[in-house]
Amino acid sequence: MLACLIGYFGDFDLAEEAAAEAFAVAAQRWPSDGMPEHPGAWLVTTARHRAIDRLRRDRVLAAKLPLLAPQPDSGEEPMPEPPIPDERLELVFMCCHPALAVEAQVALTLRAVAGLTTEEIARAFLVPAETMKRRLTRAKSKIKVAGIPFGVPAATRLPERLGAVLAVVYLIFNEGYGNPAQERQEPSLAAEAIRLGRVLAALLPAEPEVLGLLALMLLHDARRAARFDGQDLVLLPDQDRSRWDWPQIAEARDLLDRALPDPARQRQPGARGPYALQAAIAFLQTQTPLDWPQIAALYGELADRTGSAVVRLNRAVAIAEAEGPAAALALVDGLDLPGYQYWHSTRAELLRRLGRAGEARAAYREALALARTVPERRFLERRIAET
């Protein structure tokens, strides 16, 4: 509904106020008059009328009036209208416009698309409500003053703009997922990101990366309950598989089947996107026995796509399982990631398996110096003691 009104008026604040007024009118009338046949359409129409009244009263905006479709402003009884066109996609692209700062994109998307309150968003990101309010106000003001469009971008710009939208959704997911304190909170950012992912998958059912991102988030989330044992991090091979959400894993698999058609049938080899590839890896990691050569190959494809040293590090981990720690250590030592905790912890793990205990302990200590969360620190301290 909000999407529809913002599309209609091109003004966030006006649309929000009008929507609130329409709900107030509904709360007053529906109990006595009965619910209208199309409640959604009724609310939108009422909100439009309210907003138009407001605009008419506002002399500064008087010049804009001819731009609005003529609407009867006498009588409160809205005409029956066809179902509301779904304008959430336009709204998503506006909220995730690259002319807005990423943190503003995230906040706007949660506010306008996911429907969270400003206070809820502030709580989820552990910032004062006043800070979040200012961030949203600044962003809304830039949308209005700079003329950020409410619309789906032209086909030539769609891939890059869709990339920005998916990045925002995945950022929201990781903000919740990587952080056990956030996961226990309401609202759960991971759950909100999955909800957004489902909306996008419904709106853009033919975009492989949209399906890939949703599958990826579902797969990570399916293992959520098994990732911690009290305060302790449990690594993938040690997780209690009976605590995984298997119906959710099956749902992700169906999405992946749509996102990653048989590569042999694809005209462009290597056109498989990074989210779908990561989801394919995450899916393979739920299967027994683990197909390490296949996982290593997918990491290789992903590294070629993204050029990321972190992905190459993950590939090395898969190679360690497929070919042994010596081959993997050679790859790891060829990467230059001295500020990255997992580079040190991966080296440490490989050195330990190769029986080089002294070097392994030194590498674990390097990782510990960079570790930020309590469960990770506890895990590394345990490893140093055991090695």
Add this chain to the structure above:
Amino acid sequence: MQYALLIYSKPGAAEALSDDEQEAGHREYLDIKKLPEVVGGAALHPVETATTVRVLDGQMLVTDGPFADTKEIFAGFYLIEADDLDQATEIAARIPAARIGGAVEIRPVVIDQAR
């Protein structure tokens, strides 16, 4: 909506191009100027010709050189009429300076309500 496209160019970048490329770039600037969306604009002489004025305690202070001593220099601007920021961005992306080490800053123009 009206937007100003502020063109910042990297000193020496255009001069490093061949004569033919410089000529082609010049033609591109003229072509942009002829677009129906473009309602005004100007190219500026090099920054060596700039003079900066400040008034301190009622006293006029004139100095040689530009106001901001930045790596990129403000070289000119277009004033355009566009539907929204995306349309303005598409036009900005056609400006040669943007692809040879410079950048274009897009600023919405304040419309005088009294008129």
